[in-house]
Amino acid sequence: MGDVLAIVAKRLGLGLFTLLIISVLIFIAVELLPGDIAQAVLGQQATESTLAAKRAELGLNDPAPVRYFNWLKGAVVGDFGKSLVSSESVTDAITPRFKNTLFLALFAAVIAVPIAITLGVLVALFRNTLFDRVANVLTLTSISCPEFFLGYILILYLSVQTGWFPSIAKVSPDMSLFDRLHRTFLPALTLVLIVVAHMMRMTRAAIINLLASPYIEMARLKGTPAWKVIVKHALPNSWAPIINVVALNLAFLITGVVLVEVVFVYPGIGQLLVDSVSKRDFPIVQACCLIFAATFILLNLAADIGSILTNPRLRHPK
Amino acid sequence: MSTENENDLLLKIRDLKIEGYSDEEWVGIVHGIDLDLHRGEVLGLIGESGAGKSTIGLAAMGFTRDGCRISGGSVQFDGMELTSKPKSELRKLRGSRIAYVAQSAAASFNPAHKLIDQHTESPVHYNIKSLSESQADAMELYEKLRLPNPKEIGFRYPHQVSGGQLQRAMTAMAMACRPDLIIFDEPTTALDVTTQIEVLAAIRDIVEQFNTAAIYITHDLAVVAQMADRIKVLLKGNEVEEADTATMLSAPKEDYTKSLWAVRSFRRPEKQRPTADSGEIPVVSVDGIDAAYGKGLKVLDDVSFDIYAGMTVAVVGESGSGKSTTARCITGLLPPSKGVIRFNGEELPPSYKKRTTDQLRQAQMIYQMADTALNPRIKICDIIGRPAQFYSGLDGAKLKTRVEELLDLIELEPAQYYNRYPPELSGGQKQRIGIARALAAEPSFIICDEVTSALDQLVAEGILRLLDRLQNTLGLAYMFITHDLATVRSIADEVVVMKEGRVVEQGPKTEMFTPPHHAYTDLLLSSVPEMDPDWLTQLLEQRGVDNIGEAAGN
Structure with a gap:
C-alpha cells in the first residue's frame, strides 16, 4: 500500500502544479479581453475622473504580475475578491450556485453511471446482436443531438404535452428533497442522455477488448456460462478505462452544463458564468474557471487512483 | 495402458476437418484427422x-476459436457426438x-x-x-x-x-x-x-x-x-x-x-581463442559490470567476459538471470553502474546517447520476436535500407544495390521480397530480415537475443546455419543469448553460464559440456530433456522427487 500512497501523493502534487499553470492561463485570458473594466462597470456616462477613481479602487493601475499574485494570494484562502457588479463577495455569490450544480450533476450521475455500465455489460454480452445495434443506435442518437435540442424535446413531451414535470427548474434552498428532484428531473434526464452513450460504449469496448485474452478462453474452456465470463472474468480487468471515462463524464456534468442550465433556467454555476461574462464581472469569471479546472483535475486524479486500486498487482504486491 | 476394446474408447475422432476464416474465405486448417484415445x-x-495441433486439441472439447469452424467429420467423446451437440450442452x-x-x-x-x-x-x-x-x-x-x-x-x-x-x-x-x-x-x-x-x-x-x-x-x-x-x-x-x-x-x-x-544434428566445428602471444584483443570485452533498473535491486553483479572476432559466445541461464540485461548494457541502453565495456580495446561511453555513430554501428542486435521487432507497415527494402542509409550514407541506386546484396546474403530472392511487407512473410523469413537489418550497418559484433526460440526446429536450424555462414564470410563476433542448450551445443565456441545476475562459470564449449561442471551448470545440462523415454524416470530416481528443478538449484 505504501507504493499506492506514494503514487497518489505524486499525482496530487502534479495536479496542484497543473492548477497553478491554469490559473496563469485564466488570468492572461481575462487580461486579453478587450475593453476597460471600469468603463464596463460604470457605464458609458462615466466621466474621466470617476473612471480613474474606479480603476484605482479596483487596483487596475498595478502591473499585471502584481495583480495576478494578489488574486492568487486571495484564491488560495478562498477569497476571490468582490463582484464588480453587486459588490457581493465572489465566494458568497458562487457557493449556492455551485451547490446547485453539484446537486444536478450528482442526480444525473446516480442515474447515468449504473445505467451506462449495465448497458455496456449487456451489449458486450449480446455483442453483434439486434439488441447491441439498437442500444448503440439509440445512445449514439442521443449523444449526437445538441443538448439544448434534447432539452426542448423533453420539455415538449414530458412537460408541455403531459405536464408530468415542470419545464423550468427553478429551485430554492428551502425546498424539500422530493420537490427538488421533481423540479430538476428534466435537466438531469437531458444530461443522462448526453453522457450515457459515451460511458456505455467505453464499457463495451473495454470488455470486448479483453475477450481475446487467454484467461477468457480459459474461463470458457472451464465451462463458465457466457454472462459469468463477462461479469466475473472480463469486467474486473476492464475497470481502468471505464473509471477514466466515467470521471471524464462526471467532470462534464459539472463543467459542461451551461446550455442545459440556460434551457431550464436552473440557477447553477454555468448560468452564473455566462451572466458574468456578459456583465464583465471578471472576478466571478476567474473564480468559476478556476473551480472548473480544479474539478477536472480532481476527478482525473480520482480516476487515476481508482485505476490503480483496481489493479491487483498494485493492491497485492509480491 | 488399459486393454484395448471399444468400451474403453474415450475419444474417437474421424475425418475431422476444420476451417479458418481469413481474407474473406474459409481456408482448411485441418484436413481429415482420425484419432482414438482410450481411458487413461x-x-x-x-x-x-x-x-493444427492446438486446433485439434480444442476440437476434442467441441470448441473452436473465433474465426474457425468444424466443417466435417465427427468427434465422439464417451459415445456423445460433440460436433452436433448444442452449445449449452457442450459447455x-x-x-x-x-x-x-x-x-x-x-x-x-x-x-x-x-x-x-x-x-x-x-x-x-x-x-x-x-x-x-x-x-x-x-x-x-x-x-x-x-x-x-x-x-x-x-x-x-x-x-x-x-x-x-x-x-x-x-x-x-x-x-x-x-x-x-x-x-x-x-x-x-x-x-x-x-x-x-x-x-x-x-x-x-x-x-x-x-x-x-x-x-x-x-x-x-x-x-x-x-x-x-x-x-x-x-x-x-x-x-x-x-x-x-x-x-x-x-x-x-x-x-x-x-x-x-x-x-x-547441426554442429559446427568449435573455434579456439587466439593465443595470448598473437596480441589479438577481443572485439567486445565486458569488464566487471554491475547494473540495476532505476533504484531497484542490482540485476547484474560483476559480470565479465570477452568475445573475440569470428567467435560465438553463448550466454545461457534461466529467465531473470541477467542475460538480456547484459546485452542492454553492451548496447548502451542501460548504462552500467560500475565496470567498463571495451570495443577493440577502446572504452565505450556507458550510454548509447554519448557514443559516436561508428561506435553504434559496430554492435547490432537481432531480437527474439521478429514479429514485433519489424514494423508491419514498412516495406522490407526500407527496413533494411534505413540502417544502410544512416550508417553508410548510401542512397538512390547504390542503396538499392546494397539492399539487394543483403537480401541475397540472407538467401531471400531480392526481386521477390524487395517490396513486400513483414506480415506477408513467414516467421523464419522475418527473422532473416531481422538479420539483414543488423548486417546493413556493417557491424563487427551482433547480439542474438533468443533468435531461434520462437521458431520451429527446422526453421531454427536454417537460421543457425545462416548465422554460421555469415560469421565465416564476414568474420562477425556473436553474443548468443539463449536458454536452449541444444542451440548452444550446435553453434557456440564459448559458453558463459549466468545465474541471478552473476557469471557462475565460463569457458570453451567442449570443456563446459564435459564433467566436472559447476553444480548449477550441471543442473542446467541434466535438465534438458533427452529423446530417451525413460530419461525423466531415471532423472527423478537420481535426484529424488523432492529435489528437482528449483529445489535442486539451492
Whole structure:
C-alpha cells in the first residue's frame, strides 16, 4: 500500500502544479479581453475622473504580475475578491450556485453511471446482436443531438404535452428533497442522455477488448456460462478505462452544463458564468474557471487512483 | 495402458476437418484427422507451428476459436457426438469432463482473482463439490503436485506465484472436477528447463494417479517422449504417422518424422581463442559490470567476459538471470553502474546517447520476436535500407544495390521480397530480415537475443546455419543469448553460464559440456530433456522427487 500512497501523493502534487499553470492561463485570458473594466462597470456616462477613481479602487493601475499574485494570494484562502457588479463577495455569490450544480450533476450521475455500465455489460454480452445495434443506435442518437435540442424535446413531451414535470427548474434552498428532484428531473434526464452513450460504449469496448485474452478462453474452456465470463472474468480487468471515462463524464456534468442550465433556467454555476461574462464581472469569471479546472483535475486524479486500486498487482504486491 | 476394446474408447475422432476464416474465405486448417484415445492413455500430438495441433486439441472439447469452424467429420467423446451437440450442452462437458491446460499459465489465469477462487469455480458451478470441499481438494491437489505451502498458495494472486508453480496450479485446476480427459497445450514451452522438469514430473504423476486420459500437445520431441504412450505426428493439418512412443523414437517411417528427429544434428566445428602471444584483443570485452533498473535491486553483479572476432559466445541461464540485461548494457541502453565495456580495446561511453555513430554501428542486435521487432507497415527494402542509409550514407541506386546484396546474403530472392511487407512473410523469413537489418550497418559484433526460440526446429536450424555462414564470410563476433542448450551445443565456441545476475562459470564449449561442471551448470545440462523415454524416470530416481528443478538449484 505504501507504493499506492506514494503514487497518489505524486499525482496530487502534479495536479496542484497543473492548477497553478491554469490559473496563469485564466488570468492572461481575462487580461486579453478587450475593453476597460471600469468603463464596463460604470457605464458609458462615466466621466474621466470617476473612471480613474474606479480603476484605482479596483487596483487596475498595478502591473499585471502584481495583480495576478494578489488574486492568487486571495484564491488560495478562498477569497476571490468582490463582484464588480453587486459588490457581493465572489465566494458568497458562487457557493449556492455551485451547490446547485453539484446537486444536478450528482442526480444525473446516480442515474447515468449504473445505467451506462449495465448497458455496456449487456451489449458486450449480446455483442453483434439486434439488441447491441439498437442500444448503440439509440445512445449514439442521443449523444449526437445538441443538448439544448434534447432539452426542448423533453420539455415538449414530458412537460408541455403531459405536464408530468415542470419545464423550468427553478429551485430554492428551502425546498424539500422530493420537490427538488421533481423540479430538476428534466435537466438531469437531458444530461443522462448526453453522457450515457459515451460511458456505455467505453464499457463495451473495454470488455470486448479483453475477450481475446487467454484467461477468457480459459474461463470458457472451464465451462463458465457466457454472462459469468463477462461479469466475473472480463469486467474486473476492464475497470481502468471505464473509471477514466466515467470521471471524464462526471467532470462534464459539472463543467459542461451551461446550455442545459440556460434551457431550464436552473440557477447553477454555468448560468452564473455566462451572466458574468456578459456583465464583465471578471472576478466571478476567474473564480468559476478556476473551480472548473480544479474539478477536472480532481476527478482525473480520482480516476487515476481508482485505476490503480483496481489493479491487483498494485493492491497485492509480491 | 488399459486393454484395448471399444468400451474403453474415450475419444474417437474421424475425418475431422476444420476451417479458418481469413481474407474473406474459409481456408482448411485441418484436413481429415482420425484419432482414438482410450481411458487413461496419453497421446502426444507433435508438429511444427501451423500443424493444427492446438486446433485439434480444442476440437476434442467441441470448441473452436473465433474465426474457425468444424466443417466435417465427427468427434465422439464417451459415445456423445460433440460436433452436433448444442452449445449449452457442450459447455457442461467443459471443465467437468474435459479440461484444458494452456501454454502460458501466467496469461491464462485471470489476474483479478485468487488462484483458489479460479480453481473452485467449475466444481462449485457444476454442484460437484461445495466451496469448502473444493478448497480442501485444491489444497490436496497442490500438495500432490508438490507446490510449496499447499494450504496457503491458493490464496495468492497469479502475479505473486512463479511461472512453474502457476503451471502446476493450472494442472490442479484442470483436475478440480476429476475429468476423464485433459488437453495439455504446450504446458511447459514457456518455462525454463529446470522448471520444466518439475511440471513434467507433476503432470505425469497426477495423470497416472487419477488414470486420466490426456492429449499432450507440444513441438518438443524430447518432452513428448517422456509423457506419451503413443505419438501422432502432424504436418500442416495432415497426419504424418502414428505409433507407440518407443517405436516412433527408434524407427520412424516417414521422411518428415526422420527430419524432425535429425534436427538437433547441426554442429559446427568449435573455434579456439587466439593465443595470448598473437596480441589479438577481443572485439567486445565486458569488464566487471554491475547494473540495476532505476533504484531497484542490482540485476547484474560483476559480470565479465570477452568475445573475440569470428567467435560465438553463448550466454545461457534461466529467465531473470541477467542475460538480456547484459546485452542492454553492451548496447548502451542501460548504462552500467560500475565496470567498463571495451570495443577493440577502446572504452565505450556507458550510454548509447554519448557514443559516436561508428561506435553504434559496430554492435547490432537481432531480437527474439521478429514479429514485433519489424514494423508491419514498412516495406522490407526500407527496413533494411534505413540502417544502410544512416550508417553508410548510401542512397538512390547504390542503396538499392546494397539492399539487394543483403537480401541475397540472407538467401531471400531480392526481386521477390524487395517490396513486400513483414506480415506477408513467414516467421523464419522475418527473422532473416531481422538479420539483414543488423548486417546493413556493417557491424563487427551482433547480439542474438533468443533468435531461434520462437521458431520451429527446422526453421531454427536454417537460421543457425545462416548465422554460421555469415560469421565465416564476414568474420562477425556473436553474443548468443539463449536458454536452449541444444542451440548452444550446435553453434557456440564459448559458453558463459549466468545465474541471478552473476557469471557462475565460463569457458570453451567442449570443456563446459564435459564433467566436472559447476553444480548449477550441471543442473542446467541434466535438465534438458533427452529423446530417451525413460530419461525423466531415471532423472527423478537420481535426484529424488523432492529435489528437482528449483529445489535442486539451492
